[in-house]
Amino acid sequence: DTGVSQNPRHKITKRGQNVTFRCDPISEHNRLYWYRQTLGQGPEFLTYFQNEAQLEKSRLLSDRFSAERPKGSFSTLEIQRTEQGDSAMYLCASTLVQGAYEQYFGPGTRLTVT
């Protein structure tokens, strides 16, 4: 078990470009969460999946954001037409349904929009 992995670790993009991040959870975990963290703040919930079903999306998640977990394993988070305000650390976490409060986080993808 290698833990939760995220790729890329860093992404610099120009405003208006699309970006996609990937998260590979711990293999037996059926829940996968996405959070966003900005400087000086705690992580903020974006969305989560149980297996391949997206069960909840935050109102923070504008229509430029879309997430998928096509086979209930890895997940992708895409941001279209990036804005400078999208610059943040994007964190992925996985867990089991039972005890879902104990989440295992990846190292995050740091996005910088110039």
Added chain:
Amino acid sequence: DQQVKQNSPSLSVQEGRISILNCDYTNSMFDYFLWYKKYPAEGPTFLISISSIKDKNEDGRFTVFLNKSAKHLSLHIVPSQPGDSAVYFCAAFTGKLIFGQGTTLQVKP
């Protein structure tokens, strides 16, 4: 609206002494409360949790206290060690985690 608040951005203690980190919340419906620890360039790591029906949970040097009437929880670290220096996040769980802003703990040798 900030449902989980950590009002102290930083805390500095001497090695061997007690560290007390505090957290306040507004929603009485939270099921669990947790503390996560974060080192630079890493994701948060689960530290300890407490169910909303309990008032204390202990795990080695770490103890979490929950005061439901005051909507307040605290994390006690005894004795504090330099390796405990990190950012500590309080969080509440209600299907998802709601985090506080974090407190940076520095333990001086």
